[in-house]
Amino acid sequence: MQINKFMVGGVLILGAVVFLIWSSLNATSEYFLTVNELNEKGSNIVDRNLRVSGAVLGDSIQYDAANLILTFEVAHVPGDNAEIEALGGLAEVLHQAVIDPSRERMKVVYEGPMPDLLRNEAQAIMTGHLGADGIFYADELLLKCPTKYEEAVPEQVVNK
Amino acid sequence: MIAQFGFGVLVVSFLVALYSVFAAIYGEYKKSPSLVESARRAMLLTWPLLTLTAGVLIYLLVNNHYEVQFVYEVTSRSMPTYLKVTAWWGGQAGSLLFWSWLMSAFTSLVTLRKWDRDREFLPWVIVVSGVTMSFFIGMNLFFENPFAQLYQTFEGIGPHTFQPADSILFTPQDGQGLNPLLRHPGMVIHPPMLYLGFVSFVIPYAFALAALITGRTDDRWIRLTRRWALWAWLFLSFGLVLGGRWAYDVLGWGGYWGWDPVEIAAFMPWLTGTAFLHSVMIQEKRGMFKHWNMLLIILTYSLVIFGTFLTRSGVLSSVHAFAESAIGPLFFTFIGLTLITSVALLIYRWDSLRSETTMTSMLSREALFLLNNLLFMSILIVCFWGVIYPLISELFSGQKITVGPPFYERATGPLFAALMLLMGIAPLSAWGHSTVKTLGRAIWKPAVIAVIITVALFFTYTKNAIALTGFFLVALVILVTVYEYWRGANARQKSQGENIFTAFWNLTGRNRRRYGGYIIHISMMLMAIGILGIELFQVETQGRVAVGESLNLANYTVEYREIASWDDSPKGVNFTRAVVDIYENGVYLGELHPRKDFYFESQQSMTIPGQYATLRDDLYILLIDWEPASVEGATFKIYVNPLVNWLWLGSLLFLVGIVIAAWAEKDPERVTVRAGRRIQQTSAADD
Structure with a gap:
């Protein structure tokens, strides 16, 4: 009987945790898409929570410093880590994405201070939503330079 | 050579x-x-x-x-x-x-x-x-x-x-x-502290396994490693807090805590470690939870290795990720093998780890400790689920679905609140048996005062329900803890004839873990005040101003005075530093220097905020952009982060608390005889 009392308590807590996870997932989960997938789905996913990864095109970065409005474009990079590895690593994939003019691209708008790590060939992971105008409105920007912690051996050293 | x-x-x-x-x-x-x-x-x-x-x-x-x-x-x-x-x-x-x-x-x-x-x-x-x-x-x-x-x-x-x-x-x-973002004093101390914490948890784990292998499964291994676990916990906690402070001071990292997978990876062993520190007390006092403690230390060790694995493998996208590398799968194999071996050993010794007593009362100290453990594990489950959900969703639906900070905040918020409530109740409960009546008698005074404080805050400070709930819990825990302290000292004052200060001092000295733990509880509450403040009440503004013009936010006025830019060639950096005067309600407070450093060799900038810290709030000014001609002006982004400094203050007190708890007892007044089945009706002041 005593056991039951504690069992009931345990089940209640477990139920509460499952409910918390389930309801929070429903309210906050984001589809993780590549630029290609995003363009493919287009207007079907307008106003959904999305997370998109892409390679930053340095020339497209514009910053309206008076209003803190940042616009830039990203080019498609594969979303799968194994695929990225197979293509020669993140730095190489980002580089190829940026120099290839036939890659699909996406325009991004973000309001806020310009992140220090935003630059050509950085990987941007953006959380936000796709507007009806086809522009991605990012609420959060996560930037990853493959060179951020450990620089790959640079071109003048590695010979391909 | x-x-x-x-x-x-x-x-x-x-x-x-x-x-x-x-x-x-x-x-x-x-x-x-x-x-x-x-x-x-x-x-x-x-x-x-x-x-x-x-x-x-x-x-x-x-x-x-x-x-x-x-x-x-x-x-x-x-x-x-x-x-x-x-x-x-x-x-x-x-x-x-x-x-x-x-x-x-x-x-x-x-x-x-x-x-x-x-x-x-x-x-x-x-x-x-x-x-x-x-x-x-x-x-x-x-x-x-x-x-x-x-x-x-x-x-x-x-x-x-x-x-x-x-x-x-x-x-x-x-x-x-x-990388310039790593050229910060934080780099000197944040990673080593985390590593110290990670590595020192290996020792209790090693003893736990030794106990399982040899079959000497009494609580000797726990007594031997208790202080190791506390020091490990100290380093890990300190590492986490330092990481938060570093992130707060350098814009590039964004905020003080971002629920980034790697932050979570370091947080998960902290959760199991904290649960472990609590539940070993039950094993020592009551001979219960033996399986559970084994499981907790095994989990902690696995999570320590898992955390290292996450930061190294590039499996998850994170600001902390190192370059991807081939060592990921090996880490995974290692974790798998150690986990399987440890759990197999635990099952093998299952029978010798039976509890010596059974739990009878839902409100007894041990039941509340169990609840505390379950809550920590619940938070762990939420974190773990959030970290692996992208992988799982991709596996089952082909669509990668990720979760961000809103998920974690929503799902862990109520659990943290429950933990706080428990922190308010548990210190008043007794081993073996407590009833609503005995607990109620102990808690009603602090609870009434906490309600009064909350009502006062409602009329003077905020009408936000989450904030008020949070402040109520904070007030309750602090009052209960201080009340406990005072009761202990008071009893000592009477029985030993010491004055109240000596009584306080000796009380803490004679039962360091208990009273160190109370200080940790209070420090957690101070940190909670800071987190509530910055999460719920942060305000911000931005704008371009010419020299002599100003921006207003909350009670503050920020007036742009001048800007200077110069190269530091030996360091390879260009510094651009603005000088702003700040006023509060028209009263001059001083000047701040938000700046932007530009590193030539890596072509990267680093934004350093100007900060004016008080206990009420933190004025946080970022230099966004500027024109060479000062008439054109500069752009600033300004935040006022209310109460956030309580977070840092709490962190310092937290350190004091752990050091007290982990310090070697100079004359152990340790009761090694278990309470056994004897039911203690008295309240907990006498353990």
Whole structure:
């Protein structure tokens, strides 16, 4: 009987945790898409929570410093880590994405201070939503330079 | 030459660590004390060996040996010496070596202790720590050699451990240098603290496994490692807090806590470790939860390795991720194997770990501790689920679905609130048995005062329901804890005839873990105030202003005075520094210097805020952009973060609390006789 009392308590807590996870997932989960997938789905996913990864095109970065409005474009990079590895690593994939003019691209708008790590060939992971105008409105920007912690051996050293 | 020497010593350390594992197993098998003793000495030898290896690496780092690939990658001539030293853990190969080095220091310390009473544990403690250490040294040896040098061959230049045929050594003129965001005093202390925390949890785990293997499953292993676990927890907590402070001070990292997968990876062992620290008390006092404690320490160890794995493997996208590398799968295999072995051992010894007493009352101290543990585990489940959900969703639906901070905040918020409520109730409950009546009698005074405070806040400060709930809980916990303290001191004052201050001092000194723990509870509440403040009440503004113009936010006025920009050539940095005057309600407070540093070699900028800190709030000014002609003005982004400094203040108090709790007891008034089935009706002031 005593056991039951504690069992009931345990089940209640477990139920509460499952409910918390389930309801929070429903309210906050984001589809993780590549630029290609995003363009493919287009207007079907307008106003959904999305997370998109892409390679930053340095020339497209514009910053309206008076209003803190940042616009830039990203080019498609594969979303799968194994695929990225197979293509020669993140730095190489980002580089190829940026120099290839036939890659699909996406325009991004973000309001806020310009992140220090935003630059050509950085990987941007953006959380936000796709507007009806086809522009991605990012609420959060996560930037990853493959060179951020450990620089790959640079071109003048590695010979391909 | 020097690099090869370093590699050679690393090889020797690896062999010595392996030897100690095999000698310990074989010595135990053959019942040969001399073999076990030689295993112990081998273990002791790993520390000087790895220290020598590390010394060689530091020598190479400090003396610009750019022919060594690792040195080339993480340092440059423009870096000050202290940063060149810390670059040791600025890259993957070095940080693995750092890990092994710490591990060897701790195992040496452990093997140096007196083993008379615990001789049977010794070989197995050596085996467990030796296996862990061999794994990490092996990573360095076979996959991430910090001593690989750059050689020019016909195929080009690349890193090699040994000189390839027909090649010459290639020495770049300068290194690439540590990323500017890492050139911060935070780099000196944040990673080592986390690593210290990670590594020192290996010791309690080693003892737990030794207990399982030898079958000596009483609480001896817990008593032996209690202080290890506390120190491990201290370092881990301190590491987490320092990371938060670093992030807060450098814009590039964004906020103080971002629910980034790697932050969570460091947070998860903290959660299980915290649960462990609480539940071992139940085993000591009541002989219960023995399986649970084993499981917790096994989980903590696995999560420690998992955390290291996450930061190294590139499996998850994170601001902390190192370059992707082949060592990920090996980490995964290692975690899998250790987890399976440990759990198998636990099941094998299941029967000898039965509880000595049963739980009877839902409100007894032990039941509330159990609830505390379940809540920590619930938070762990939420975190773990959030981290692996992208992988799982992709596996099952083909669509990768990720979660961000809103998920974690929403799902863990109520759990944290429940933990706070528990912190308010549990200290008043009694071992064995409590009823609503006994608890109610103890809690009603603090609860009434907490309600009064909350009502006062409602009329004066905020009408936000979450904030008010939070402040109520904070008030309740602080009041209950202070009340407990006061009751203890008061009783002592009467019985011992001490004055109240001496009574406070002796009370804490005689039961350090209990009262250190109370200080930790209070510090957690201070931190909660800070988190509630910045999360719920942060306000911000931005704008472009000309010299002499100002921006207003909350009670503050920020007036732009001047800007200057200059190059610091030896450091390779351009500094742009604005001077702003700040006023509060028209009263001049002083000047702040938000600035932007630009690092030429990496073409990267770094934004350093100007901060004006008070207990009420934190004025946080970022320089966004500027025009050379001052009439054109500069753009600032300004935040007011209410109460956030309580977070940092709480962190300091937290350290004090842990140090008190972990400090060696000078005269142990420890009651080793268990309360057993005896039911204590009295409240908890007497444990």
